[in-house]
Amino acid sequence: MNMERKEFESIASALRGRIVATALGITRSEAEAEDVAQETLLKLWSMREKLDNYRSVESLAVVIARNRCIDLARRASQIQSLPADGLDISDTSLSPEHGISMDESRNETDRILSLLPESQRIVLQMKHVDGLEVSEIARLTGSNENAIRVTLSRARHRVKQIFMTMQ
Amino acid sequence: MERFMAGETTNAEEKALIGFFNGPSVPADMERYRYMMMFYDRGLQLPNESPSTKKRPFFRPWQWVSIAATIVLLCTVTFSFMKTRQKYAPDEYAIYEGSYIVRNGEKITDIEKIMPEIQKAEVYIDTVGQGATLDFSIPDEDLMYIDASEALDMDDPDTKAAFIEATSNDK
Incomplete structure (x- = not known):
């Protein structure tokens, strides 16, 4: 596990610059580019066991980052028509032709997690499944701790909302 | 809990928080929070028990x-x-030792059997006693006087004379 983490950390720090550059080219916003980088690296972490199947992790990262940017733009254009509830579950996992498929079991646990935006879901998994501290998640994804804390906090508030309205 | 929601807790602090929710001193209205914390504790797996079916001990x-x-x-x-x-x-x-009753020519000395009879008898005696008291109650003097005057035959001159004498003595 430690080795795996170290390995991912070095891949992530090497990829981060490239991801930010890609995102900046699309969104023209540094803040958004940072968000995209965080989300992309979180996504890469969640698929770390499958990364060996890809010829180039870098081009995979670029594809993910681009999809993220498109989602951001789509979300921005939907904001006027959608209540700012965060209910839009933009499943931005890559389409099957990219070889990434989410296991879609339909049990209650998955249903709860599916109500969360993907980056929130992944941060939750890193925290509670992988047992990482916020500082470790930040280091792995090359983002600052505060950004991870904000994502984690949003995830927990969303989960709380789901639990409090549960039958 | 506030710090947990803000994403500011360490793993060790979260363990302690979950420990609290697993403990016996969780108020019943915190049941949903407890259920949620179990979800985190189990690595984002729902506990088998649902919050509504899991009943606190009565x-x-x-x-x-x-x-x-x-x-x-x-x-x-x-x-x-x-x-x-x-x-x-x-x-x-x-006090009723030695009492007996005779029913159908049979002498019964069992105190348990004759007690009801004794009690009945006591009630009867009480009732009769009250009646007797009423019978012998002394009527008041006015009644005695009226009774006496009515009993007198005023047509009889001797009686009349005696009555006049008696009332004139009162003056």
Whole structure:
């Protein structure tokens, strides 16, 4: 596990610059580019066991980052028509032709997690499944701790909302 | 909890928080929070029990103590009451020692069987006694006087003379 983490950390720090550059080219916003980088690296972490199947992790990262940017733009254009509830579950996992498929079991646990935006879901998994501290998640994804804390906090508030309205 | 929601807790702090929610001192209205914390504790897996089906024990441990105390108190009161009855019951019968009744030519001396008869008799005596008191009650003087004057035959000159004499003496 430690080795795996170290390995991912070095891949992530090497990829981060490239991801930010890609995102900046699309969104023209540094803040958004940072968000995209965080989300992309979180996504890469969640698929770390499958990364060996890809010829180039870098081009995979670029594809993910681009999809993220498109989602951001789509979300921005939907904001006027959608209540700012965060209910839009933009499943931005890559389409099957990219070889990434989410296991879609339909049990209650998955249903709860599916109500969360993907980056929130992944941060939750890193925290509670992988047992990482916020500082470790930040280091792995090359983002600052505060950004991870904000994502984690949003995830927990969303989960709380789901639990409090549960039958 | 606030810090947990803000994403500011360490893994160790979260373990302690979950420990609290697993403990016995969680208020019933925190049941949903408890359920949510179990979800985190199990690595984002829902506990098998749902918050609605999982029932808290009807009585908390400290409540069992008071329930036990109540039972002990009730037993004590009941026992002492029974002892008191046993102590006084023979005395109650004792004054009727040697009593008997005859039913269909058979002499019954069993105190348990004849007690109802004795009680009936006592009630009867009480009733008669009250009636007797009424019968012998002394009428008031006015009544006596009216009765006496009505009884007098005023047409009889001797009686009339005696009556006049009696009333004139009063003046």
